[in-house]
Amino acid sequence: MNKKTSALLCMCLFLSFVAVSTADILPNGTNTTNRQIPSETYLEVIGSMSSRQMYQLETSSHGGHEGGFLYDGERVSSVVYKNDMATNGGYLAQSKGLKIDEGPQQKGAFNVDSKIVSTYLTDPEIGSKMASSDSLEMFTSGNFSRVDKNIRNPLVADIIGDYVGGFNSYYKGASAVEMTTGQIATMARARSVGTDNTIPAELRYLIGIHPDMSSGIPYAAGTASTEFAMSNEEGAPANTTEFASTKTMNDKTTVDGQIFTFGKSFMVTSGLSPT
């Protein structure tokens, strides 16, 4: 019988280690799937083109929340990525990729990951042009909880053995471009709530406009504007009603005319170390 006991003990120990090594930590906090949805587009056309791309991810700790205040310890997050482009004539070459990956964060997986490179050329006197807009937004929010020091922070969604105040965070990176010749490259990245306190919420946005070298015109012609925004409200630990700190940041730029080079990038990372 002793042999049986030790065999059982060995088996249980073995099983528990197997379970430890296979538990994944995923960017969206649901801890269930390894979903991957990569998509790609390659395009070269003389004529008109229109495209719309949208990705939205909502996560919620207490099920779908219909307005009102958050419950104790509740946290919600939302990521929205949108990209629209239209031309009414001219030459367009485009490469576009969107890699939605909910794989383990340790491997660098992202809930959204996008890259678009478009080259456009037209005769401005004909009246055709290309219009494009792009935006990436992330919102995370969470409420303080007094229960057993059991707050799940919206940014890290982990049970932390300490009091953490409520949070509201909003990040946005967006651009709008209209041009008759040139090349635009945009990159967007996002990551929502993590399940581990080493993985913060994150947002990156990058845009670059350059001349189209193959056209022989040494500049890109058109208008480009960007908007980067961040706001963060934070409660003090063990206080549900007052803000302990608020931060806001806003950056808007518009350029118009012959653009030789234009590049802007924005990145937010956020983390938490409980005291």
Add this chain to the structure above:
Amino acid sequence: MTQVRVLIFAIFFISITPVLVSADFYASAPAFDDHVGGKTSLLNMKSLAMESKLKIRATSGDGAPAGIEYMVSIAPINGTDAAIGTVMTDFRGFILEGEGTAENESARNEWRDHSMVSGAIVNFMKSFTYTSGIKL
């Protein structure tokens, strides 16, 4: 009597196992509801070479994920410079996901990709892949 002791030990051990494993360990799969699809239409095409590929794997057992692979490509036929006409594609997915054993929805994933190209098409290729799996 020893058997009873073994049983008690086993119950005790199993009851502490989740603590050893992690707070996020569940013995059962959470609820999910996934819809994924793709569509391509051609309008008034004069000449074209079209290639499309579709692979589907529905839910299966351990280790093999559900999967879809869809690709469509429009190119000119040999001897011409471009395919002439209009192509429309529409890809979309809608995914609901639960967490642990909770009945509430924990994550909602939605994506859409619509494009229309009209004129002299030198090359047009769109593809998406969807794979999904569960690891407990």
